[in-house]
Amino acid sequence: MDQQRLKGPVDQATRQFLKTAAGAAAAGGLALALPSVQAQGAPRQGTEYRPVDPPQQTETTGKIEVLEFFWYGCPHCNSFEPTLKDWVARQPADVAFRKLHVGLVPSWVAHQQMFFALEAIGKAAELNEAIFRAIHVERNALNKPELMADFVAGKGVDRKLFLDAYKSFGVRTRMSKASQQSKGYGLEGVPALAVNGKWFTAPSMAGGNAQALRVVEFLIERERKVRG
Numbered sequence: 001m002d003q004q005r006l007k008g009p010v011d012q013a014t015r016q017f018l019k020t021a022a023g024a025a026a027a028g029g030l031a032l033a034l035p036s037v038q039a040q041g042a043p044r045q046g047t048e049y050r051p052v053d054p055p056q057q058t059e060t061t062g063k064i065e066v067l068e069f070f071w072y073g074c075p076h077c078n079s080f081e082p083t084l085k086d087w088v089a090r091q092p093a094d095v096a097f098r099k100l101h102v103g104l105v106p107s108w109v110a111h112q113q114m115f116f117a118l119e120a121i122g123k124a125a126e127l128n129e130a131i132f133r134a135i136h137v138e139r140n141a142l143n144k145p146e147l148m149a150d151f152v153a154g155k156g157v158d159r160k161l162f163l164d165a166y167k168s169f170g171v172r173t174r175m176s177k178a179s180q181q182s183k184g185y186g187l188e189g190v191p192a193l194a195v196n197g198k199w200f201t202a203p204s205m206a207g208g209n210a211q212a213l214r215v216v217e218f219l220i221e222r223e224r225k226v227r228g
Contacts, residue, residue: 043215049201056184056197060096064223066216067194068099069187072111077191078136080209081129084191087213095220099128102182102190103175110143116174117148117166123157130155195219 043049058065068084070077088097101115102108114131118124134140134151142148145166153159165171185194192202193212199219206212 043201043206043218048206048211048215049199049219050205052185052194052198052200054184056181056194058197059098063094063096064196064220064227065194066091066095066097066220067197068097069102069182069185069192069194070099070190071102071104071108072115072131072135072142073108074190075136076203078132080191080203081132083209083213085129094224099124100178100181102178102187104182104187104189107143109175110145110148112175112178113166113171114142114148116171116178117162117168118152118157119174120165120168120171121157121161123152123162127152127155127157196223198223 045051058067070080091097099115101112103112115124118127131142131151135142140147140151142151145163148166149159149163152162185192185200189202189204192200193216194200195216196219199222201212201215201219203209203212206215
């Protein structure tokens with residue numbers, strides 16, 4: 001990733017993450033020429049995916065939950081987003097998808113707080129694509145409340161409503177819970193995906209974005225069989 005895209009200071013932990021992610025991105029690019037997961041046979045536990053131990057509580061009842069861990073500033077989350085959006089749109093009624101913005105390092109926390117503020121006022125899904133575009137194409141870092149408020153106001157969101165949510169106890173509570181969930185899943189980087197609180201995979205594990213979603217489909221089918 002070009003670190004200058006964020007326009008602000010990048011802490012050491014983020015620098016290390018970006019260095020690691022760059023290698024994953026290169027692997028992901030090469031993965032387009034590789035056979036599909038199905039062509040290779042069933043995904044290998046411990047390589048393309050791993051169990052979550054102990055399993056984590058899901059927020060969706062009666063459906064198979066697919067959870068994406070992401071960071072708005074992550075270039076790999078940004079490149080994954082169109083493929084993921086198309087995949088989500090094709091899922092049957094027994095699959096529930098949700099996004100969880102994480103704050104693995106301090107420089108991610110402002111974006112995480114923005115995500116949960118927008119989620120609290122029912123605008124996160126609506127503005128998701130625009131936020132990725134603002135950060136990665138328009139070079140708007142969106143790393144301060146004032147910048148965020150200006151941006152969402154330009155998209156028709158009440159500025160005060162957003163800022164009140166941004167500063168709210170409820171949003172801070174959701175951020176704390178997200179940190180606990182990140183630890184519960186053993187999350188070390190993004191993007192990553194969990195299935196039904198039991199299984200974990202990522203493009204860096206599966207060999208690319210499309211491969212990761214094929215692993216998710218395999219795990220969804222596994223959960224369907226368990227449910228009978």
